[in-house]
Amino acid sequence: MNSKAIIVENLTKIFNGFTAVDGISFEVEKGEIFGFLGANGAGKTTAMKMLCGLSMPTSGSAMVAGFDVYKENESIKKNIGYMSQKFSLYEDLTIKENIRFYAGIYGIRPELITSKTTLLLEQLTLEKEANLLVKQLPLGWKQKLAFSVAIFHDPQIVFLDEPTGGVDPITRRDFWNMIYDAAAKGITVFVTTHYMDEAEYCDRVSIMVDGQIDALDTPGNLKSSFQAGSMDEVFLQIARKAKRSE
Amino acid sequence: MKQFYHFIIKEFYHIFRDRKTLLILLGMPMAQIVIFGFALSNEVKNAHITIVNQSNGAASMKLVQKIESSKYFETYNQTTQTSDIEKMFRKGTIKVALVIPPDFDKTILAQNSSRLQIISDATDPNVATTLTAYLSIIVADFQKELNQPNSIPYTINVETRMMYNPQLKGAYNFVPGVMAMVLLLVCTLMTSLTVVREKELGNMEILLASPVNPLIIILAKAVPYLLLSIINIITILLLSYFVLEVPINGSLALLFAVSILFILVSLALGLLISSVTDTQKAAMFISLIVMLLPTVMFSGFIFPIENMPLPLRVISNIIPAKWYFIIVKSVMIKGLGFSLIWKEVLILTGMMLFFFTMAIKKFKIRLS
Numbered sequence: 001m002n003s004k005a006i007i008v009e010n011l012t013k014i015f016n017g018f019t020a021v022d023g024i025s026f027e028v029e030k031g032e033i034f035g036f037l038g039a040n041g042a043g044k045t046t047a048m049k050m051l052c053g054l055s056m057p058t059s060g061s062a063m064v065a066g067f068d069v070y071k072e073n074e075s076i077k078k079n080i081g082y083m084s085q086k087f088s089l090y091e092d093l094t095i096k097e098n099i100r101f102y103a104g105i106y107g108i109r110p111e112l113i114t115s116k117t118t119l120l121l122e123q124l125t126l127e128k129e130a131n132l133l134v135k136q137l138p139l140g141w142k143q144k145l146a147f148s149v150a151i152f153h154d155p156q157i158v159f160l161d162e163p164t165g166g167v168d169p170i171t172r173r174d175f176w177n178m179i180y181d182a183a184a185k186g187i188t189v190f191v192t193t194h195y196m197d198e199a200e201y202c203d204r205v206s207i208m209v210d211g212q213i214d215a216l217d218t219p220g221n222l223k224s225s226f227q228a229g230s231m232d233e234v235f236l237q238i239a240r241k242a243k244r245s246e
Numbered sequence: 247m248k249q250f251y252h253f254i255i256k257e258f259y260h261i262f263r264d265r266k267t268l269l270i271l272l273g274m275p276m277a278q279i280v281i282f283g284f285a286l287s288n289e290v291k292n293a294h295i296t297i298v299n300q301s302n303g304a305a306s307m308k309l310v311q312k313i314e315s316s317k318y319f320e321t322y323n324q325t326t327q328t329s330d331i332e333k334m335f336r337k338g339t340i341k342v343a344l345v346i347p348p349d350f351d352k353t354i355l356a357q358n359s360s361r362l363q364i365i366s367d368a369t370d371p372n373v374a375t376t377l378t379a380y381l382s383i384i385v386a387d388f389q390k391e392l393n394q395p396n397s398i399p400y401t402i403n404v405e406t407r408m409m410y411n412p413q414l415k416g417a418y419n420f421v422p423g424v425m426a427m428v429l430l431l432v433c434t435l436m437t438s439l440t441v442v443r444e445k446e447l448g449n450m451e452i453l454l455a456s457p458v459n460p461l462i463i464i465l466a467k468a469v470p471y472l473l474l475s476i477i478n479i480i481t482i483l484l485l486s487y488f489v490l491e492v493p494i495n496g497s498l499a500l501l502f503a504v505s506i507l508f509i510l511v512s513l514a515l516g517l518l519i520s521s522v523t524d525t526q527k528a529a530m531f532i533s534l535i536v537m538l539l540p541t542v543m544f545s546g547f548i549f550p551i552e553n554m555p556l557p558l559r560v561i562s563n564i565i566p567a568k569w570y571f572i573i574v575k576s577v578m579i580k581g582l583g584f585s586l587i588w589k590e591v592l593i594l595t596g597m598m599l600f601f602f603t604m605a606i607k608k609f610k611i612r613l614s
């Protein structure tokens with residue numbers, strides 16, 4: 001078995017003459033928390049969508065969980081979890097119904113769904129709220145629940161697209177604890193974020209500018225090579241070079 | 247299959263949790279039948295008439311009684327002054343007036359010939375024509391009665407038979423029309439909205455990143471609306487049979503089968519619309535303006551297609567509701583069997599396959 005969760009080489013996406021992602025290359029280790037940073041419009045979401053099989057690359061190659069994004073799309077989808085920028089649970093379904101639905105479409109056996117649901121509700125201390133509609137939950141809880149649902153089927157890799165947008169600092173900290181727990185279980189975490197304090201929590205981060213990866217290292221190494229006190233400064237130094245914006 | 251089941255359960259939750267929409271979906275056919283059945287009728291009943299009887303003889307009195315006893319007319323504001331007629335027309339209190347001149351009784355006895363005048367308000371030409379025709383028939387009838395003892399040498403008795411709808415009820419025409427409209431609304435509009443809603447909320451991305459076959463996602467969306475539509479057909483048929491007294495002359499099974507075929511065409515159209523739009527607003531616009539409006543205009547339900555100029559007649563052929571309307575009228579009202587409607591059924595089947603293929607094809611393109 002390969003020890004790499006994701007291998008990307010020269011991955012490019014061109015939309016009608018506009019190069020959204022311009023020949024990026026990187027590797028993500030198994031069990032790693034990989035921060036994928038970049039200003040708005042840098043091409044993060046597009047790159048992530050190609051890795052999730054939502055978008056076909058224009059050129060380059062990528063292996064996700066050991067499968068080729070061009071040919072083994074279906075196998076990739078079985079082995080990843082995905083949580084998008086937009087909130088992804090159904091507001092008019094209860095917490096339990098949401099878990100059951102998403103678990104069901106990943107083909108988990110009914111007995112297993114029931115036992116895992118009980119366990120999950122316990123962990124989230126949502127036992128009493130299990131039959132409430134999701135729209136009645138506060139945003140922070142919704143995001144935590146959405147993350148739990150995204151890794152319910154024990155994927156090899158989970159892709160998180162700005163999962164903590166609009167969430168208060170305490171809930172964000174809780175959320176990151178959940179990410180650490182997932183990583184401890186061996187799930188590779190691929191996360192995009194705008195919060196630089198979150199970047200510090202990652203094992204390694206890459207910073208995208210205008211469709212290309214300008215920096216890729218551990219937060220510590222990045223700070224020392226850019227002679228910066230925080231990831232915030234590193235990001236500003238790199239992102240200021242950007243020519244395009246949204 | 248398991249995934250499909252989970253999807254259908256979810257779709258039912260969506261529908262049942264949205265009580266207001268569900269109520270509208272199930273109540274709409276009833277409202278439509280009641281509105282078309284009782285309020286929007288092009289039959290003329292109890293039209294206000296003024297009879298200016300200046301003669302007052304035995305014959306004229308008999309004629310007046312004959313008109314008064316007809317269910318089509320209701321006498322209003324008796325007067326003997328012809329000058330009052332125009333005033334009443336202006337006020338809009340009467341639709342038609344009959345003038346019996348002073349010499350009516352005298353001339354009819356003495357010279358075997360007399361005159362009457364019918365004046366009608368032709369601002370609505372259809373009503374005016376209908377009322378004038380009704381009045382003429384009553385007068386002709388009256389004339390025949392007078393002639394009974396000594397019949398005139400040459401008479402031609404025209405015997406008219408109104409096939410399939412002897413009472414000339416409007417319901418025979420609009421029940422099939424309402425069926426087409428309701429099914430199209432529920433299936434096309436609601437299906438396209440529910441799929442596009444997933445796109446707007448961002449759930450679609452999650453679903454597409456999961457191992458679910460996209461075909462399952464969209465087919466599962468259609469199933470609950472198929473069931474709702476079947477309930478709607480049953481409501482419409484029950485109401486039209488028991489309340490409007492429209493008979494079901496043909497095979498009920500065949501009527502259901504073709505209705506389900508039309509539902510599938512509408513669902514496929516809804517899915518196609520949702521494949522090519524990204525917002526609920528756009529989906530609603532296309533469903534209502536591009537689908538519903540032509541259906542009302544070109545299905546033959548309100549405006550007869552035969553009267554349209556050639557280009558519009560050609561366009562009407564691509565409207566699925568036109569074919570469904572023909573089939574329902576043939577089966578329900580005329581009582582025809584499958585051997586006489588197979589051509590229309592074939593056209594609808596072709597449309598269904600075409601729309602489904604297009605919907606799936608367009609949907610897949612969005613993935614890459």
